[in-house]
Amino acid sequence: MKFGISHLLAGLLRPAWLALAGLIMLAACSPKTTEPPAIRVEKAFARIVPVAGTAAVYFTLYNDGGPDRLIGVSSPDAKIAMVHESREEKGMMRMHARPELEIPAHGEVHFAPGGLHVMLQGVKDAESRRAIVITLHFAGHPDIRVSTPVRPFGTQGS
Numbered sequence: 001m002k003f004g005i006s007h008l009l010a011g012l013l014r015p016a017w018l019a020l021a022g023l024i025m026l027a028a029c030s031p032k033t034t035e036p037p038a039i040r041v042e043k044a045f046a047r048i049v050p051v052a053g054t055a056a057v058y059f060t061l062y063n064d065g066g067p068d069r070l071i072g073v074s075s076p077d078a079k080i081a082m083v084h085e086s087r088e089e090k091g092m093m094r095m096h097a098r099p100e101l102e103i104p105a106h107g108e109v110h111f112a113p114g115g116l117h118v119m120l121q122g123v124k125d126a127e128s129r130r131a132i133v134i135t136l137h138f139a140g141h142p143d144i145r146v147s148t149p150v151r152p153f154g155t156q157g158s
């Protein structure tokens, strides 16, 4: 009878153990939705068009954490700052404002000539400026402030 009882108990407990094991596996396999973004800015440089008082800033965003969104940009060195994307449409380069930009988890976003850039208008001291400060605003990550060196046209990255 002893065997009979233990067998019965094991039979009763088995569904509970299976459910528990299932929960543990689920917890181990589910994506870490709470992982915070870990963003850094590298390879930043700017181009100024002095006659127009405009500038474009280029850089690469590296994200070593969870997903985030770039939701704005500002600059103490210009009147207006915004995220733009250049695209060729019917043989013409056109720029579009990108008020929000997805930053994938553990991914990169490249701002480069002919594509994404931070567009500045009303650049102060545009003729003589050697660096431009911009601040990037994210939905999740704290603001990132970068001082970008100004490169003349015709140098690397053009």
Ligand SMILES: [Cu+2]
Binding pocket: 084, 085, 095, 117, 118, 119
């Ligand atoms: Cu632009």
